[in-house]
Structure formats: C-alpha cells, structure tokens
C-alpha cells in the first residue's frame with residue numbers, strides 16, 4: 001500500500017523523479033511563472049543539481065558542453081514564452097551537431113492554450129523543426145512515460161535534442177508515476193547492426209585499395225569511446241591515412257602516425273589532396289557537408305565511396321556513394337575488423353607505400369606556415385604556445401565561431417574523443433563560453449579552455465555571473481583581433497576589401513570586466529611575454545578572462561573558397577594572387 | 586575493385602542499385618506513410634516537405650486503425666530518383682513514422698479519389714451535364730431546379746477529365762479528397 005501510494009505524485013514531482021531515475025545529476029535552467037511548481041520540487045531535494053544561467057540560450061549550450069564531454073544527455077529547464085524562444089538557437093545547434101539533449105519547457109495551463117495568454121507561445125510548433133522530436137503533455141497521467149521516452153529518443157540512433165512542453169496545470173495535478181522500465185519505447189529502435197554482405201564488400205575494398213583514406217566525423221564520437229578505439233585499431237592495423245571533419249577531432253589521436261589533420265574549407269592541404277586523389281574513401285559517421293566537399297561535381301572524382309552512417313537520410317543526400325552501410329559506426333567497425341582479420345589482414349602494401357610517399361610530398365608544403373612577428377602576437381603563435389604549455393594535461397577545449405575556431409582546429413591536437421566542443425553545423429557565435437561552463441560542471445577538476453574571438457564571446461558574456469556563482473574555473477582565451485575576423489577575411493578576398501561592419505567597435509576593457517565579476521583578467525600584447533601570461537592563466541584557481549591582443553588582419557589559410565574543388569585550395573602564399581570568382585555561399 | 590563490379594568514379598552506380606541515380610528526369614511517386622495518430626504528426630510531415638523544398642501534389646490522411654491509433658498519410662510527390670530516395674529516408678527519420686511505402690515502384694498502384702462537383706445551369710446545359718455524369722458513373726447527391734451536386738470516384742486523371750467537361754456546363758464548385766492508394770496484388 002505504501003509503495004502504491006508513493007507512485008502517486010504531482011506532475012512537477014514526476015519531472016524531478018524521472019530525472020533521478022534517468023541518472024541525471026545536473027540540469028541547466030532559468031525559472032519563470034510556468035515552471036514554478038517544478039522549481040519548487042527542485043528546491044526540496046539534493047540529487048539533481050540546478051545550474052542557474054543568465055540566459056536560456058546559454059543553458060542549452062551548457063547542456064551541449066556537458067553532453068559532448070560526458071557522452072550523457074544534457075538537460076535544460078526553461079519557462080514558457082520567452083524562456084522557450086530563447087532556447088531555440090541552442091536547440092538548432094544541437095540538432096545540427098547531433099547532441100542528445102532533453103529540454104523541459106513550461107506552458108500556460110491547458111485551458112488557456114490558444115488564447116494568447118500571458119507568456120504563451122506555440123512552443124511545440126516553434127521547436128518542431130529544431131528538435132529531433134517534441135511533445136506537449138496534456139495529462140499528468142502520461143507525463144512520466146513521455147519523459148522516459150524522450151530520453152530514449154534523444155539518445156538512440158542519431159542523437160539529438162528533444163523538448164517536452166508541460167502546461168502548468170499538468171505540473172500541479174496528481175497522477176501515477178511509472179519507472180523508466182515501464183515506458184514503451186519499442187516503436188523507436190533505429191538499426192545499429194550493419195548489413196554483413198555490405199561490410200564484407202567493405203573489407204574486400206580495404207584489401208585491394210591502392211590509395212585509401214578514412215574520412216571520419218562526429219558520428220564516431222557519438223557512437224561512444226569503444227567506436228573510437230575500434231576505429232584506431234582498424235586505422236593502425238591497415239596503415240591507411242585518416243582525416244576528420246571539425247566534429248570528429250580526437251577520435252583518432254592527433255599524435256597518431258596515420259593522422260593527416262582536419263579536412264575541409266580550412267583543412268590541411270595533405271588531407272584535402274588525399275581526399276581528392278584517393279581511390280577508396282571510407283566515410284565513418286560524417287555527412288559530406290558543403291564545408292567538406294567544396295564543389296560537389298569535382299569532389300574526389302576517382303574514388304569508390306563507402307558511407308557508414310546510422311542515419312539513412314545522410315546517405316546519398318549530397319554525394320552518391322557506391323557502398324552505403326546503415327548502422328552504428330561502432331557495430332559496423334567491430335564486424336569489419338572481425339571479417340578483415342579472419343580473411344588474413346590483407347592490404348595492398350605496394351600501393352600503400354606509393355600512396356604514403358605521395359602524401360609525404362604534400363605534407364612538405366607545410367600548409368600551416370605563417371610569418372611570425374616579434375612585435376605583435378600572431379593568433380597561430382598564441383595557439384601554438386597554448387598547445388605547448390597545456391600538453392599532457394587532461395584538457396577540454398571549446399571554441400566560439402570564426403577564424404580563431406579554425407586556427408584552434410588546425411593548431412591544437414586532440415588525442416582523445418569528447419575533448420573538443422565546437423559549433424560545427426550551425427556555426428553559432430556565443431556557443432563556446434557557455435559550453436565551457438557546461439564542460440567544467442561535468443569535469444570540475446579538469447582544465448577547460450574556451451578559445452574565443454572577441455565578437456563571439458560578447459554574445460553570451462552575461463554567463464560570467466554563472467561561472468562565478470558556481471565556481472567554475474573556466475579559462476576564456478580570447479584572440480582579440482578587434483575584428484569580426486572571418487567576415488573581414490571574406491570581405492578582403494571576395495568583396496573587394498570593402499570592410500562593411502566587420503570590426504569590433506567599443507569593446508569593453510576585458511580586464512576590468514573580469515574583475516567586476518570577481519574573475520581574474522589578463523591582457524597580453526607582447527609575444528615575448530605570452531608564455532608567462534598563459535602560465536599565469538593556467539595556474540590561477542578560478543575563472544580567467546585572457547585578452548590576447550593579436551594581429552588584426554591575419555587571414556586563415558589554407559582555404560578552399562566555397563564552390564571550388566579540393567585541388568584548388570589557396571595557401572597563404574597564393575592568396576596575394578587570388579582574384580575572386582568563387583561562389584558566395 | 587574489379588571483383589565487386591563497381592565502376593570507379595563518383596558518378597558510378599552503387600553496387601546494389603542499378604537505377605540511374607543521376608537522372609534529371611522527375612517522376613510522380615505515391616507514398617504511403619504509416620504514423621502514430623498523435624498531435625502534430627501531420628505538421629511534421631508537411632513541415633518536412635516545405636522545409637526541404639519538396640513538392641506535394643496531393644495529400645490525404647485518416648486514421649485507419651482506431652485501436653492502434655495508426656493513421657495512413659498518402660502523399661503524391663514528384664522528383665528525381667535521388668530526391669525521392671531522400672524524401673523516403675527523411676520521412677523514415679520522423680519518430681512517430683512507422684513505415685514508408687513507395688507505391689510507385691515497378692507498377693503503378695491502385696489510386697482512387699473522390700470528388701464533389703456543383704454544376705449550376707438550366708435547359709440544354711443541365712441535360713448535357715446529367716448525360717455526361719451518367720457516362721462517368723457520377724451520382725447525383727443533391728439537386729435543385731438550377732443545380733446538381735455530382736459525386737464521382739476514380740483516378741485523378743478521370744476526375745480531371747470530368748472537370749474539363751463540366752466547366753462549360755456551369756461548374757461552380759469542386760471539392761476533392763486527394764488520392765487514396767494501395768499496391769496491386771498481394
């Protein structure tokens with residue numbers, strides 16, 4: 001009787017109970033009228049920690065940082081109307097980058113829905129295209145099961161954000177709570193095992209290829225650490241070169257001998273030319289994004305293409321592939337390794353030796369070369385020093401969006417998955433700072449650095465208060481070029497040097513700003529003093545705002561102007577000669 | 586690679602698929618989508634088509650299994666082989682979608698549509714409308730001294746043809762249900 005009674009509870013209590021039962025330890029949120037009953041329940045317990053943000057967009061980015069650095073779903077709680085609309089950018093970001101989130105929003109009571117009530121918004125309507133799935137729960141009786149289903153949907157198959165909209169009367173009313181086990185989830189069970197015939201074909205291709213390459217993406221990381229390990233095993237055992245998208249960095253160690261570096265628009269010369277010239281491309285959990293392919297018609301014209309993806313709609317969406325394998329990367333790799341080993345671990349040694357010789361030639365171009373200076377800090381130099389001074393530490397990096405993001409991807413090396421959090425698909429300025437707080441909340445003792453541009457960083461700077469309040473010692477490493485650098489670069493190269501609104505005017509004094517929030521502020525503009533300044537940041541036990549004043553007009557190279565093929569990439573040296581004519585995408 | 590019979594080059598055919606994936610020819614396809622009849626499911630399907638720029642020529646929806654709360658959405662759309670494949674894969678990704686069936690594969694499906702036509706007129710035109718309705722096996726479901734409402738079922742082409750004939754005879758209103766379709770045979 002006691003137990004039966006215990007299963008009756010209010011909707012608000014169910015939310016907190018379901019979080020506990022789903023193993024959630026942290027939720028990022030901001031209160032308001034339509035979620036007050038849930039906040040009341042949060043107040044009366046200590047199992048789920050609530051992180052009070054300063055803006056709901058930041059709550060979602062924090063949850064993304066939490067999710068990407070742990071592999072667990074991130075949770076968010078926002079109020080109705082403006083709380084929910086503020087979350088939209090974060091939801092879209094998470095959808096594009098396949099990050100599992102469960103977002104709870106309050107809603108006006110069911111009897112007021114449709115009356116343009118105070119703080120009413122059609123939240124499920126607004127978020128339908130920017131969530132993997134969403135629910136408006138109109139009966140308390142269905143709430144618990146819906147929440148458990150939501151966790152299942154967010155984390156199964158291709159992960160993504162989901163939203164549960166809960167009217168206030170549903171939170172107040174009493175209903176029956178059901179445990180996660182009881183939830184019906186059988187109707188959504190994406191296929192994880194790949195077709196064995198197709199995997200055998202993949203193995204045959206591996207055995208004979210002369211110029212193979214692994215092209216890997218965020219799907220490998222989403223598939224879990226076991227998938228990354230299996231991939232490393234296959235790459236090392238075959239001796240094939242490997243490149244990765246921005247999203248996949250860290251799945252194969254940057255210190256590994258087969259690593260070619262990132263590919264794509266600002267990817268490495270050797271990675272892009274190897275993609276262009278390969279005869280076998282093995283795409284693991286990447287999606288042929290336009291920042292990767294360049295002009296599709298000229299994309300890797302001579303290769304047989306294999307695509308392993310858990311999302312069938314990613315296959316043949318942009319590039320038609322020869323061998324599609326729908327399944328989870330980890331499962332497919334496990335089968336592929338088993339079959340390849342059982343057939344005698346064959347590869348085309350002669351062909352591979354020639355292929356590597358060619359790749360070594362491309363590497364000699366030294367595509368990341370830049371002209372250093374003794375007077376001003378070059379952004380590339382700043383990142384090289386940051387890399388050198390943090391080597392060997394358990395380091396998590398987030399970024400904002402712009403030139404600094406691409407330089408970070410080029411100059412920082414990642415030796416493990418879940419250590420690199422950046423907004424890839426949506427390219428959301430303002431992502432990195434809150435994401436770094438989310439990462440730090442999940443890993444309180446780790447070194448968490450946000451490599452930022454000054455313009456992006458200002459977009460969510462209100463979160464300084466959150467970092468202070470929750471004692472997250474995040475390091476904000478701002479490469480301050482006083483420019484919307486990436487925009488300025490495009491204007492220089494493609495718009496006749498007409499710098500329309502691409503400079504950062506009226507910037508704050510970052511050191512004073514830091515101090516006003518109880519942070520440490522550091523400014524450095526001298527290459528000779530940079531190492532000491534970085535060490536000061538690393539050694540400080542608390543949040544640091546590092547204003548690194550860098551060269552204002554540095555450009556990020558290599559660059560494939562959009563709409564151009566891989567083999568027409570621009571190196572720093574050819575940039576002078578570059579006359580526009582690229583498509584403006 | 587020769588052993589696999591895969592031609593080199595990104596324009597080669599898939600090992601499994603002998604259709605011309607790069608064909609620019611658009612073809613009409615009828616898709617049946619079985620979904621949970623839950624709030625918003627139709628909006629998800631329609632939102633997918635508008636958001637990704639696909640065509641909808643006809644769309645019908647109704648609950649077909651009351652106990653299981655399943656609805657069947659029948660969509661007539663147009664596209665190249667590649668686009669139709671994408672549409673099917675994208676539909677399959679929607680969480681409450683259970684099954685996507687392409688009814689236009691080798692053969693064409695059985696397709697029927699119901700329509701109501703209001704034809705207003707007197708004298709010869711009225712007689713002619715009645716005579717044509719008889720040829721098309723349309724039923725009179727409402728009549729006044731100046732008008733008829735005809736009910737007709739058939740393929741969309743048959744209904745189009747009937748509309749053409751009724752136009753000069755005083756056609757004033759048309760209501761069509763959109764296509765319901767099933768594959769032929771078992």
Ligand SMILES: Cc1ncc(C[n+]2csc(CCOP(=O)(O)OP(=O)(O)O)c2C)c(N)n1
Nearest residue numbers: 402403404427429453454455456484485486
């Ligand atoms: C929310 C948002 N608005 C606009 C853009 C377009 N955009 C891309 S990079 C960039 C400039 C970023 O400047 P900053 O953060 O200083 O980085 P930098 O390129 O200078 O390193 C802009 C405006 C964007 N990505 N996101």
Ligand SMILES: [Mg+2]
Nearest residue numbers: 453454483485
């Ligand atoms: Mg800048």
